[in-house]
Every structure is written in structure tokens, then in C-alpha cells.
Amino acid sequence: MGARITNVLITFDTESILNDYKNLSRDPKNPTPISAKYIYMVTNGANAISGQAGGELNLKASVNDVIRWREATLTLSSDDSALMYAFVPTGGANLISPPQALLSTVTVPVPNPSNLTTPNFETIKDFFWNSIALDTGRVTYHFHFMITDRYGQVKGYCKWDPYITISN
Template identity: 35%
Template sequence: MGTSKIIDVLIALDVEEILKNYPSLSQSKEQPTLLTNAVDCIYMLTTRANAVYGYGPNQGGAQGEGGNDLNVKASVNDSIRWRTVSLTDTAEYTCFLYEYKLLSSSIGKDLLGKKTYETANVSEPYPVEGWPEVMQVQREPRADFKARATVLNAGSEIYYFYVAIYDNLGHLKGYIRWDPRLTVSG
């Protein structure tokens, strides 16, 4: 029996573009605003080693990562860790994945197991005033939040992903969802 691996996925959201196109986001986490054209505002990224290429409209092209769909190389029992970030980092907005649900299944099985959420308190370095001449950093505490799921099956399915968006003062801007295709190729 082989060993399982952890696959990190970063979901980067262009919150400014989302708010421009959807100025009144839902305030109900049960009924989030559906982003009908997420291709211009959501980017799912993983390492080249974990991405599958050759799927999508440009056959043979780099379709494995960088768009609002994700094609990932994973085996059953591998873990996928999902982190979300605004393209403004935390300067203006913060985003948190709070749910995903299988929307439609061609194989009759869910690709992902039960999700869990993890928060780790970490110390993050940042450049001091005078950077880069000084080339020194200081550290400040922050929380590292991620959702985790275990891969149950290979296949290609459509999910709803749900994200909460907050401004830099911690005020809720709203809830969104989109329907990415997730492809797991063992």
C-alpha cells in the first residue's frame, strides 16, 4: 500500500471584480450569491507536479490550474488542503471557504470525503522599514485557516464551492458560490 500525500490548493479571489459585478452579495450563508461567470474572478492554483494538463477547451494546453476549474493528480486517500485568499491579500478583504457540495455526478460517487477545518496560529515574517536596503524582517502572529478533504474516488465532477468574504475590519461583505469542475486523475 502506497503512502498518501497532501495536495495544497490556493483559491485566489478577485474580490474587487466580484463586488463590481455583484454589488449586493447575499447575506445568507445558506443562499450565497451564485457567480455565473467566475472565470474572471476566481483562480484555483496548485503545483505543476499536482496539476493535470490536457483537459479543457484547449486540449493539450495548460488547463490544470489557474482557472476557476481544477484538474489535479491525486490518489484515493490523498488529502487536499484548500486555502482562500483575496488578490488584495488581507489589506482589503479576507475570504474563507466554508462549504463545498457535489452538484452533479457522472460516476454516482463523490470525489471528496467529509471536510474538516483547521486553524493554526503561526508567526509570519514581514519586511521592516527600509527594505530592501536593510534586508531584515520582523514577525507578527496570524491565523492560517484551511479546509481539508480526503480523496475518495477518481473522476470529474461539478461542485458548488461556498466562500464568505469579509472586509479588513472583519465586516461581512457577503457569501458567494460558484460551480467549478474538479477532476481527480489518479
């Protein structure tokens, strides 16, 4: 069996973060640590060891698997947006390739109000982080992310610390 792509969707509850953390860092080099209770990480059920839909997803991967992380907010960016801007390994950094922020162009369906069974299509930029599992063990890391409002103003810089387990 060849390498798999394991997708992880990270959803941020930006409204609650902004309500509960009144003084978020304005310095991208010194983000405010955020409780995992504001973050929901989801992957295919077979790839989750524990923590599915929580902020501390323990993800299973095999050597040579590709891991991709994407972010969203509960409002799908209609009010606030979250954008991950740094991956900082805190343990097991040699177990995965340095994650890269990648941007690709994809075509997605959008509702057609005049005929909901025939969607329109738009070309958009798809942003994700990409890494390859290189060895077995446990990787701990921080993802740094910013929260912006609908006008593009940065409301603060944050971080939290999930982990990955790589096994064969």
C-alpha cells in the same frame, strides 16, 4: 510512494465581484452564484490537469492524497477579505472524505523595516480546508464564501463550482 499533500490556493478578485454584482446575497444559506472569471485557483504544476490560475481548476489527485484549499484576495485582505465557509458536493461526494475546515497556529516571516534581510516573525492562525481522496473519479462541488470589508462587515455571500479528478 506515500500519500501527497496537494495544496490549492484560491484567490478571489473581490473588488471586481463587488463592482459587478451589486446585489450579493445577504443569506449564507442562499449565496449568489459567481462567474469563475473572478477566481484564480493555483496548485503545483504537476497536480493541474487543466485550468491552472483560472476559476475551474481540474486537479489531479491519487487515492489517499490529502487535498488542502486556502483562500486569499488580490489585495491580501488589506481592503476586502474572502472566507470560505461551506463545501457542498454536487457529484462524487463519496470519492473524498468530507472536507473539514481546520485552523492551525504557524509562525511566518514579516519584513523588518530596519533590516530587510533579517525578517521578524509572527505567530498567526492558518485556516484551510482538508480532505482525503478515497476513490477514483470526478468530484464536483460548490465552495461558499463570504466577502467582508476591512471593518469586518459582510458585503455578501457567494459560491462557485470547481471540480477534482482522482486517478491512480
